[in-house]
Amino acid sequence: MDVHPSAGVNPPGSTTTEAFAPEAIYEIKIDTNGDTKADIAYRAQFSPSVNGTVTATVRRVEGEEASGTGDGGKVIIEGAPVSYGRDVQVTEAGAYRFFAGWRSDPFFFDAGGALNNFQFTGDDFFADKDVCSIVLELPNSELGFTGSGRLGLWHRTLIAADGAGGGWLQVDRGAKAQLSTILCPNEQKAEYISSEPVNDTRFLDSFAHVLEHVGGYSPEEAKRVAGTLLPDMLPYDPTRPAAYPDNGRALTDDAADIFFTIFTNGKITGDMVGAHTDFLPDFPYLGPPHGTYSA
Secondary structure, eight states: OEESOSEETTTTEEOOSOSSOTTEEEEEEEESSSSSSOSEEEEEEEOOOBTTBOEEEEEEEETHHHHSOOSOSEEEEEEEEOBOSSSOOOEEETTEEEEEEEEEOOOOOOHHHHHTTTOOOOOOTTTTOEEEEEEEEOOGGGGTOOSSSOEEEEEEEEEEOOSTTOOEEEEEEESSTTIIIIISOGGGHHHHHTSOGGGGGGGHHHHHHHHHHHHOOOHHHHHHHHHHHOSOOEEEOTTSOOBTTTBOOOTTOOHHHHHHHHHTTTSOOOOSOOOOSOOOSSTTOSOOOSSOOOO
16 A cells, blocks of 8 residues: 655645654455455554654454444554665564555656646656555455455545544545546545445446546446446455456556556557566565655
8 A cells, every 4th residue: 555655746746754644544445255345454553753763553453343434453563663764674473564664656657648638758757756655464364365256455544533523534545546536527536535435336427427528438338337447446366366457456567558548448558658677576575765754
């Protein structure tokens, strides 16, 4: 799960030097039975900086608690140091390995071309950019995988709500590339981001309208294609190699090319940008950051 990029595209410029917000919960959600509701969730929370050190706590929740909001759960990782430099600080606890910190952004895409009416030139905006990464390694059994079928994966970010009653507000979510940023109409973006995959059918007609307008799909075909993109969950069968979009997503999978082929109905099949080459051979796999950061 990658959050808090070092630079924005629109508007351009630096974003934040704070790796993870201490008032937020970062969740990885897992649907184990195909009902588009989370049955298992992993919740990461981060401490405020104390003498230049930030640590993470990760909790695991199941059942109804996993599909709701809250900061409870069984602690599986505690006091994990956040990495701000090139060195990787990995925390091991039982069958889990955990990393959190600044890393070289693995996403590759000609963002400038997308803003210029999809006139792609192969200029990879993310080639020298960084992102804050949360990487969790765990046995397939802890994913709720029983040896058959597929899981549904997505992530979301919650922040503490202001005012009476408190609680948590969902301020970001995602699974498949580009859905909320490009396919969701602006007037529905806030509603979409705060929603859950189980409710994504309400956005089907809006997504289909965009596909019909941009890709030249017939109304019936646009609705069919939109139905392959929603609900926004990443299918994953651990017994098969990862390959986006049908089975998870490897770091070198060209999600942008796949999306724009669908988005434009084959009129545009690529942005001429290839995968990055700075990946590590071992956990947490993402390359060292390009910039310098401090807690």
